[in-house]
Amino acid sequence: MLKRFKSVTKTRFRKTDFNSFLFFLFFAVVIWIFVQFSKQYNEVLDIPVKYANVPPDKLLLDDTPQDIQLRMQENGFRIAWFSLFPPTLTIDLSKAYVENGSLVYVIDENRTEIQSQLEIDFDDNQFVRDALVLDYEQKQEKKLPVKSQVEIEYAVGYSAVEELSIEPDSIRVSGPDNILDTLSGLQTFPLKLSKVKSDQSGFVLLDTTSLPNVTFYRNRVKYSVDVEKFTEGKVQVPIELINVPQNLNVIIFPKETVLFFQVNLKDFSKVTASDFRVVADFNNVRGEQDFLIPEVIKKPDFTSNIRLNEKKIQFIIKK
Incomplete structure (x- = not known):
């Protein structure tokens, strides 16, 4: 009896096209996924944000929101894409205003810029909040003299008519009081010019590496020197x-x-x-x-x- 059962089973499996079965199963799954993802869904997604053009006299606090919630009414494909690869929204804070000690960025007033970044339709998609309200610390300002680290080695028989000049010779900065009180001046990055025979001018960056919490109203200065034989x-x-x-x-x-x-x-x-x-x-x-x-x-x-x-x-x- 057992031998007969094995023989019948083996015969039936031979007659079944197993590859065709797998194909139709896969096809059915694809159709099901397509149908499900083609439906409209209403989901709330977190969109990462970054801030640009922060006013130089203001310092955003550590609890500044790093994302904003977007309520999407889209098909499943669109929502899945935003979930897996959320685009980063750049918030231009030069378009924000100050109210009650906070920076207020109104979303509806900047919808054109936001639409161009996220490529969404505001008729079907809305942010959960109407505005971003950002707390900040007011920075203090100070004007600091700039010390040049431009070193010039003149060719034989050549020298400067006057000393090398820096323009501007002082820079406005802003930052927390406890940092500004320790600063008496700024320095440029080192720059060495060799075998100089003619007038020199150009720009050199300020060395800001040790001052991450200080805002510089300019990050470079112009140097110039007249050279003659x-x-x-x-x-x-x-x-x-x-x-x-x-x-x-x-x-x-x-x-x-x-x-x-x-x-x-x-x-x-x-x-x-x-x-x-x-x-x-x-x-x-x-x-x-x-x-x-x-x-x-x-x-x-x-x-x-x-x-x-x-x-x-x-x-x-x-x-």
Whole structure:
């Protein structure tokens, strides 16, 4: 009897097209899914949000909503897509207003922008809330000077006409009091220029890496420097002895010294010895000291790197 049952069963399975059975089963499941997902559903979904253009004098608090609920009346396919791959909605807070100490972003007033991001129809889909109300901390403001970290290495024979300039030389920032009170200035990121032979200008970013809770009204400054070819010149100038008591007869030697200077080529012919004044101040004599240190107290503004051949001036007092 058992042998006959096995034989009948084996015969029937041979006659059944098992692959066809699986095909129609799969087809039926697909049709069922399609029918179910084609129906209209009413679901509430969480849409992630991020905030742009936060007013620089305001700091959003940690409990700021990170999503907003959207009630969708869509077919199952659309709802499934939004559930699995929810689009992020960017909220432009420059379009919010302040009310009762909070930032208020009215959804209906910005529906065009929201529709373009989410590609939804507001006739069938509505947000659960009419507006986003965001609490914030009011930041304090402060104006801080900027210190440049631009380093310039000039080619041989070239130099700056004037010192490198930064524009603006100070920046407005805002942030919590306990942070702003510790700040006395800002720095740029380091920038090194090598073998410079011509005028330089450009932008360099401020170093904000250690100040995440501070808002900068500008994050870069412009640097500029005029560069020209320089040459070295020298002139013979007299040494003037000053502040000698009337009852003393003091003689110095040498009475002249060679003065070296740097000047750009176009101004070289303008320089004369009379443009400089070198003095030795007798008031600087201490104890048994028998020498004076000469100083340059007058020079043309367009000259630089002034140095004297004589570092010390000997003197004697004649009675």
